[in-house]
Amino acid sequence: MLNVQIQNLRQRLAEQPLGKTVESFLDYLIVEAGLASNTVLAYGRDLLEFAQFCRSRNIHRLQDIQPSVVSQYLHTRRGLSEASLSRHLVAVKMMLRFAVLTGLVKNTFIDTLESPKQWKRLPAVCSKQQIFALLDAPGPDDPYWLRDKAVLELLYATGARAAEVAALEIKDVNLSVGYVRCFGKGRKERIVPLSRAAARAVQAYLETLRPQLAKPFSGAALFLSRTGRPLDRIELWRIVKKYARRAGLPKKLSVHTLRHCFASHLLAGGVDLRSLQEMLGHADIRTTQIYTHVDHDRLKAIHRKFHPRP
Helix, strand or coil, rough: CCCHHHHHHHEEEECCHHHHHHHHHHHHHHCCCCHHHHHHHHHHHHHHHHHHHHHHHCCCHHHHHHHEEEEEEEECCCCCCCHHHHHHHHHHHHHHHHHHHCCCCCCCHHHHHHCCEEEEEEECCCCCHHHHHHCCCCCCCCCHHHHHHHHHHHHHHCCCHHHHCCCHHHHEEEEEECEEEECCCCHCEEEEEHHHHHHHHHHHHHHHHHHHHHHHHHCCCEECCCCCCCCCCCHHHHHHHHHHHHHCCCCCCHHHHHHHHHHHHHHCCCCCHHHHHHHHHHCCCCHHHHHHHHHHHHHHHHHHHHHHCC
């Protein structure tokens, strides 16, 4: 599915004067930078919009792009959030850096472009009781409940991203030792422990349901759809939404919410920040530190325990 979307994007880029440069940049992100397909697709979509804007202003060469052009482009997207605006600007700046690196232009003004300031939003987190209700939501009345149960248990047990779980193969899960091998952003590998409950759920799925779903074209993918195709991240999202509604959980609960809950609940249990960073696959510990602001109950308990005048 992603490959088809990227191919469609390339066809649309071919119609733009700057399209060939954008395509070369996307190839660089795939081959040299090793970015995930979803990330490349996001950059490509943003740069397609920028290329279309440049074409509407009769700008057909990189050398003709000035700071005012980028400012005008961002102004046309003023209805977007700060995060979306920053993403658009980052895409343009990275492409211009690539142009300097490859000699397409001699120098650029990229260092003078400032990203819009963003508020740091705390991730939404559910209580342990709410998550347990979600994990118990699949039942024998659902034809694929063993798979769905295994998906939910594994998401919460590992804190893995949707794309990482969708990409898992059978060999990536060691049930006897109790770990999962995930490949994160940039194909960076990490090992995450697997809880006993999650291991039992995956084992039951592998022994009972997966053989029924498997087709000659299924390959070694761990989680399969009813047609035998590997589950993609959209289908994982639908599974989580389905059982979240059944458990009466907030509508905004998503696959990524389970990742936030994994991190927050581990911190509440006393895990150190470095270990959590490793399990989440964060390159920068500052990304992990946001979870230290979420567990207010733990902070209150620490204050009561150690303050000299409780």
